[in-house]
Amino acid sequence: MTRNARGKRRAEFARAGCAALCLAATGAVNATDGYFSHGYGMRSKGMGGVGVALPFDAMAGANNPAGMAWVGNRMDVGIDWFQPRRSAMRSGAAPGLNGSARSDSNDFAVPEFGYNRMLRDDLSLGITVYGAGGMNTDYPGGQLNCGAGPNTANLLCGSGRLGVNLMQLTVAPTVAWKPAAEHSIGVSPLFTFQRFRLVGAQAFDNAPGFPPFTSSPGNVTNNGYDSSRGFGARVGYLGRFDRLAFGASYSSRIHMSEFSKYRGLFAGQGxxxxxARYAVGIAVEATPSVTLAADIERIRYSSIAAIGNSSASPAPLGAANGPGFGWKDVDAVHLGVQWQYSRAITLRAGYNHTSNPIVANEVTFNILAPAVVQDHVTLGMSYALSAETEITAAYMHAFGNSVSGRSLFNAVLGPGAGGTESISMHQNSLGIAISKRF
Structure with a gap:
């Protein structure tokens, strides 16, 4: 390699790194398969979220790092308009505790970025930047009484607006290698950044008139944003066998630093x-112009105490085995079809079904995080402006779903006094990306 070629390559990676940092600064909001997105990359999103055995672009690092060895030299930049609609309601409770509210935060811009460079015919180096998860709710205050007078409290008996904002952004440098012509392996270190804020949960911060819920008073709610950082890894394999491709990937648990401002909220002192997540997938070339693909993914929410512990845990909030959101592990099935309609136009459609992480006896805390959607349909299209440049669009609709159960306030106020609660959500998203091959 000449000195000029090496300098050009360093400059390309520097530009890619700057773009990644700019995207990382914007944060992300997703909540489809639990709190992960139904897919990563607009081509994947338009095809039900498949991608383990079918690498489309430089967003492959978020699905299966082994796929980066197949996508060539390219850059992909996109943005998704994501619109989740959330609501919560309590009924049948003691006077002053019944009410309903809809989240006022409904529109979010979710960026994505991928860059890949083939160092040799069998070796690639790239970077993928994507939202690893996140949720945002923003309920108005003043629906309830809660013993302080009419229209003075929010749905969780705190003061002011009620809501949570969790943003997670992952930067995944990726190396992929083909040990044989039709087989590749890849690895991605995962560098993740989180920001979190909770407002309106004063009733759980050892407030007067309420039980002592937390082990660390003053570190539960209304403390502004806090941040944490962590590291993990993703590995993957992809093999092609005539018209069939098979892929597998595993993403490790990402160990994050604690949210010190909320050490009285999350189990394990913040x-x-x-x-961890793992997935397998297949892709079949049904005809020269039609490809079918399917992925199965499992997400281990129950292994994270702050997410998986029951909200009815007898330990106080923030303790080593303190209450969490009570989420179960989920299995997500992604199905997709791609049709090469013409040299310039590619059409896609897909379906995604995920099991529900939230069960009936865990509704109260999940008013903050009502991730209950299960069924998604998607449409997508790519249009080639030239041999090097392509525009891709993707649409997703997640059908409305709800979960109802007895309120945790029954344990505080007495059987029946807390009534029954219900949380609901449906979603839409519409995204566009531009790709450049070089």
Whole structure:
């Protein structure tokens, strides 16, 4: 390699790194398969979220790092308009505790970025930047009485607006190698950044008239934003066998530093790690112009105490085995079809089904995080402006779903006094990306 070629390559990676940092600064909001996105990359999103055995672009580092060895030299930049609609309601409770509210935060811009360079025909180096998860709710205050007078409290008997904002952003440098012509392996170190804020949960901060819920008073709510950082890894394999491709990937648990401002909220003194995920997938070339693909993914939410511990845990909030959101592990099935309609136009469609992480006896805390959608349909299209440049669009609709159960306030106020609660959500997203091959 000449000195000029090496300098050009360093400059390309520097530009890619700057773009990644700019995207990382914007944060992300997703909540489809639990709190992970139904797919990563607009081509994947338009095809039900498949991608383990079918690498489309430089976003492959978020699905299966082994796929980066197949996508060539390219850069992909996109943005998704994500619109989740959330609501919560309590009924049948003691006077002053019944009410309902809708979250006022409904529109979010979610960026994505991928860059890949083939160092040799069998070796690639790239970087993928994506939202690893996140949720945002923003309920108005003043629906309830809660013993302080009419229209003075929010749905969780705190004061002012009620809501949570969790943003997670992952930067994944990726190396992929083909040990044989039709087989590749890849690895991605995962560098993740989180920001978190909770407002309106004063009733759980050892407030007067309420039980002592937390082990660390003053570190539960209304402390502004806190941040944490962590590291994990993703590995993957991809093999092609005539018209069939098979892929597998594993993402480790990402161990994050604690949210010290909320050490009285999350189990383990503010510990909020990101769960492990693993997936397998197949892709079949049904005809020269039609490809079918399917992925199965499991997300280990129950392994993270702050997420998986029951909200009815007898330990106080923030303790080593303190209450969490009570989420179960989920299995997500991704199905997709791609049709090369013409040299310039590619059409896609897909379906995604995920099991529900929230069960009936865990509704109260999940008013803050009502991730109950299960069924998604998607559409997508790519249009080639030239041999090097392509525009891709993707649409997703997640059908409305709800979960109802007895309120945790029954344990505080007496059987029946807390009534029954219900949380609901449906979603839409529409995204666009531009790709450049070089």
């Amino acid at each position: 510990d909020f790690d990101i769960p």
